[in-house]
Amino acid sequence: MNSLTVDIRRKAYPNGCCAIENLAFAAQPGEFVAIVGPSGAGKTTLLNLIAGLDRKMEGSIALHSEAALQLAPAIGFMFQEPRLMPWLTVQQNLEMVLAPHARAHQAASLQDLLALVGLPGCGALFPGQLSGGMQRRVALLRAFIVEPDVLLMDEPFQSLDAPTAEQLRVLLQELWQRTRPSVLFVTHSLREALSVADRILFLSSRPSRIILDFAVDLQRPRTIEDLSVQQLHTSLLDRYPQLLEGRITPAQEKPPSGTALHAAKA
Amino acid sequence: MQQALKPALESGAQFMQGRWARILPVLLFVCVWQVLAITLESKTLPPPSAVISTLWHELRTGDLLFHLGMTLRRVGFSFVAAMLIGVALGILMGNSKNWDRLLDTFLILGLNIPALVIIILCYIWFGLSETAAVLAVTVNKIPMVAISLREGARAVDKNLLQVAHVYRLSRRETFFKVYLPQLIPYLFGSARNGLALIWKIVLVVELLGRSNGVGFQIGSYFHFFDITGILAYTLAFALVIFGVEALVLRPLETYLNRWRT
Numbered sequence: 001m002n003s004l005t006v007d008i009r010r011k012a013y014p015n016g017c018c019a020i021e022n023l024a025f026a027a028q029p030g031e032f033v034a035i036v037g038p039s040g041a042g043k044t045t046l047l048n049l050i051a052g053l054d055r056k057m058e059g060s061i062a063l064h065s066e067a068a069l070q071l072a073p074a075i076g077f078m079f080q081e082p083r084l085m086p087w088l089t090v091q092q093n094l095e096m097v098l099a100p101h102a103r104a105h106q107a108a109s110l111q112d113l114l115a116l117v118g119l120p121g122c123g124a125l126f127p128g129q130l131s132g133g134m135q136r137r138v139a140l141l142r143a144f145i146v147e148p149d150v151l152l153m154d155e156p157f158q159s160l161d162a163p164t165a166e167q168l169r170v171l172l173q174e175l176w177q178r179t180r181p182s183v184l185f186v187t188h189s190l191r192e193a194l195s196v197a198d199r200i201l202f203l204s205s206r207p208s209r210i211i212l213d214f215a216v217d218l219q220r221p222r223t224i225e226d227l228s229v230q231q232l233h234t235s236l237l238d239r240y241p242q243l244l245e246g247r248i249t250p251a252q253e254k255p256p257s258g259t260a261l262h263a264a265k266a
Numbered sequence: 267m268q269q270a271l272k273p274a275l276e277s278g279a280q281f282m283q284g285r286w287a288r289i290l291p292v293l294l295f296v297c298v299w300q301v302l303a304i305t306l307e308s309k310t311l312p313p314p315s316a317v318i319s320t321l322w323h324e325l326r327t328g329d330l331l332f333h334l335g336m337t338l339r340r341v342g343f344s345f346v347a348a349m350l351i352g353v354a355l356g357i358l359m360g361n362s363k364n365w366d367r368l369l370d371t372f373l374i375l376g377l378n379i380p381a382l383v384i385i386i387l388c389y390i391w392f393g394l395s396e397t398a399a400v401l402a403v404t405v406n407k408i409p410m411v412a413i414s415l416r417e418g419a420r421a422v423d424k425n426l427l428q429v430a431h432v433y434r435l436s437r438r439e440t441f442f443k444v445y446l447p448q449l450i451p452y453l454f455g456s457a458r459n460g461l462a463l464i465w466k467i468v469l470v471v472e473l474l475g476r477s478n479g480v481g482f483q484i485g486s487y488f489h490f491f492d493i494t495g496i497l498a499y500t501l502a503f504a505l506v507i508f509g510v511e512a513l514v515l516r517p518l519e520t521y522l523n524r525w526r527t
Contacts, residue, residue: 083429096433128526
């Protein structure tokens with residue numbers, strides 16, 4: 001059973017401009033999917049539709065929970081900005097997203113979890129007292145403590161310096177391997193996508209659809225600096241030089257080391 | 267006082283930060299008043315010493331506390347009612363363009379109709395009763411609270427509401443943990459303006475149609491041309507206002523803003 005099935009026939013912005021057209025894919029439970037596309041390709045719109053923040057579209061989106069008894073599958077969402085409540089402490093920010101009955105027995109483990117994400121003893125601090133990287137650690141933990149079936153991430157490490165972003169990507173993979181939610185990780189950086197994902201969906205520019213569904217066969221753990229990531233990045237762009245502009249026009253015959261599952265015609 | 271002044275006066279900047287920067291101008295004002303009253307010897311300008319002794323006398327007979335208590339009760343009821351209704355209206359109008367259109371005319375009307383008109387109409391329609399008095403004050407205040415909170419509701423960060431939505435917070439939790447904290451500056455703004463306005467209107471209401479309260483007392487002193495009495499009640503009033511500001515509003519505001527660094 002897929003944990004997420006997306007089939008959007010058409011999504012228009014309120015001004016009538018068509019953002020997404022005929023975009024369909026499914027994600028397996030525990031699959032780490034990156035979504036790469038040029039800026040303005042409707043990536044954020046897509047995540048908002050999946051999260052139910054925006055419901056105006058033609059088509060269907062279905063989420064399935066592993067736990068059969070659960071009524072609605074839990075979603076974790078990490079936005080471009082940390083979006084913590086500045087008037088709540090770190091601890092309160094985390095407790096807020098837990099169901100009230102879960103708060104009591106989660107309270108003790110929150111301390112351990114904060115230590116796990118590198119913020120030991122920071123529960124009583126307010127977000128304003130933390131650095132940008134630390135705030136993102138809290139936002140990341142907040143997304144994981146709801147034990148999501150699907151975790152949506154919208155360029156979450158953008159605007160961080162390279163070492164901090166790398167630390168957070170490593171932390172993300174550690175947390176993901178513990179609980180294994182399906183992840184949709186939106187980014188405009190192909191290197192970043194290659195360093196975290198099992199599979200990459202490349203989007204066209206507006207109206208966006210999937211132009212390439214690419215499986216990343218690289219060992220974990222990996223970092224953005226790894227030679228294998230660099231090589232795959234080069235060979236992929238050699239083969240599809242305009243991939244990041246949202247066009248798929250093969251340049252060479254030599255296939256990249258990953259496997260293209262299916263490439264739609266441009 | 268010499269000892270207290272010495273370190274404080276060591277540098278001007280240090281002085282301005284200390285409590286003497288607040289107290290000294292007041293002392294100076296009282297001294298000037300006392301000197302003027304003694305030199306002019308006018309019946310219309312009693313010296314501060316006389317005002318304070320009248321205040322003390324009224325305090326000991328219990329009159330002051332009774333009238334002040336009645337006034338405070340009216341202020342309290344009208345303040346709470348006006349804040350609750352005004353906040354609800356403001357949030358409603360800030361969130362819904364339709365409600366905003368429906369109610370906007372009344373809001374502008376309510377803001378601009380003189381308080382006196384509302385007071386007189388309330389007394390005529392509902393009689394010279396306690397309810398009419400409190401109602402008149404409340405109706406006068408509601409539009410101001412609503413206007414301020416409407417601004418606040420319009421400025422609420424949609425991004426944080428998205429967080430509440432994604433993580434399935436209940437409506438109650440979304441309101442108290444995500445929505446309301448963003449309105450706090452507007453709430454304090456309208457609470458301060460609100461108290462300032464309500465004090466004034468309550469006194470007029472009492473003067474016109476009640477047989478107790480500070481407004482009623484000042485009215486009686488006016489008939490007897492007793493300036494000392496008027497000033498004594500005004501002073502008592504000022505002390506209460508400072509008390510509310512220093513003991514309630516400011517500590518509460520500091521507490522609620524503790525997250526701002």
